[in-house]
Amino acid sequence: MCGIVGLFLKAPRLERELGALLSEMLVVMSDRGPDSAGFAVYGDRTQGRVKLTISGADEDVLRRAVAELGKAINETPAVTLHDTHAVLSICFDKEKAARAFIEGHDDISFVGAGARMELYKEVGRPEQVTQRFGLPRMAGSHGIGHTRMATESAVTTRGAHPFSTGLDQCLVHNGSLSNHNGVRRMLQREGMRFATENDTEVAAGYLSWRIREGASLKQALTDSLSDLDGFYTFVVGTETGFAVLRDPISCKPAVMAETDDYVAFGSEYRALAGLPGVDKAHIFEPEPATVYAWERR
Incomplete structure (x- = not known):
């Protein structure tokens, strides 16, 4: 259907x-x-930056995970919260490390990434x-x-x-x-x-x-x-x-x-x-x- x-x-x-x-x-x-x-x-799009969309149970879970991610990649992401999803803007050269952190985190999931794409x-x-x-x-x-x-x-x-x-x-x-x-x-x-x-x-x-x-x-x-x-x-x-x-x-x-x-x-x-x-x-x-x-x- x-x-x-x-x-x-x-x-x-x-x-x-x-x-x-x-x-x-x-x-x-x-x-x-x-x-x-x-x-x-x-x-x-913002030159030199990539958007990562992640999902979690709620905004509190997402905020905590984003704070931990920022420490892990040594960069504070720009964050836009939309209910159970968050869009993080980070430098392109930090994408690989950020993806590894997300994939290893129990409370959040990776949804999509792109210079322009946001996925919900x-x-x-x-x-x-x-x-x-x-x-x-x-x-x-x-x-x-x-x-x-x-x-x-x-x-x-x-x-x-x-x-x-x-x-x-x-x-x-x-x-x-x-x-x-x-x-x-x-x-x-x-x-x-x-x-x-x-x-x-x-x-x-x-x-x-x-x-x-x-x-x-x-x-x-x-x-x-x-x-x-x-x-x-x-x-x-x-x-x-x-x-x-x-x-x-x-x-x-x-x-x-x-x-x-x-x-x-x-x-x-x-x-x-x-x-x-x-x-x-x-x-x-x-x-x-x-x-x-x-x-x-």
Whole structure:
């Protein structure tokens, strides 16, 4: 089941509205995924710094963990708290040490990292999740989101989408991969580690691995058509844009709208119906086994 949304703004004047628009799209998809929800927003970057998003039980736990992390890496992070998540801004050269600290800490979990990406996900209905994290007030150039109906793994914060396995890269997925255990083992031999049993994390890891090996995002998605078996729709967020891919059969619903101001994706048209100017948009269904990508530098 599950619901996917994505919004890429061509017009910078709409950036203040990104969170409000994406939130509405996500909430509309609630009945496709009432168990948990998540989203990634790509906002401003600060030269020489990286954003690390972490999760914990509550703000007190996060504050204590951030204080300990600051001592461990000998830098006081700039911190923004959003309910059960915190976004830490640190120098790029401290990222490796910070990641090691987070992975070794019992009370917090790593969610995602990037120069521009902030990633939030939690158990609960999408309208609750978007409000808890303040998505309607967020700004940025693009974002993707997911509403989950768990069918193959537990309903947990870690099991919610998006999944991020590379800097400024994340993926949401509707469908099921039949060979994810074999791909997981192959990626583990290549040095990748996974936090969940979710097949979507494997798909995200596969793309990160191919990109690490020198492939472009478009080539990595093209390669996935032969290397990942199953039925699926992928929406991928990157620092500069987003991409869409459906499997060769494309039994999962998908619709897109493009205007001079934006490109939007939804599992159903009703997710797009509230967007400004959608009545004049080019509405189309993405073709099977075809990579669609948009970038803004």
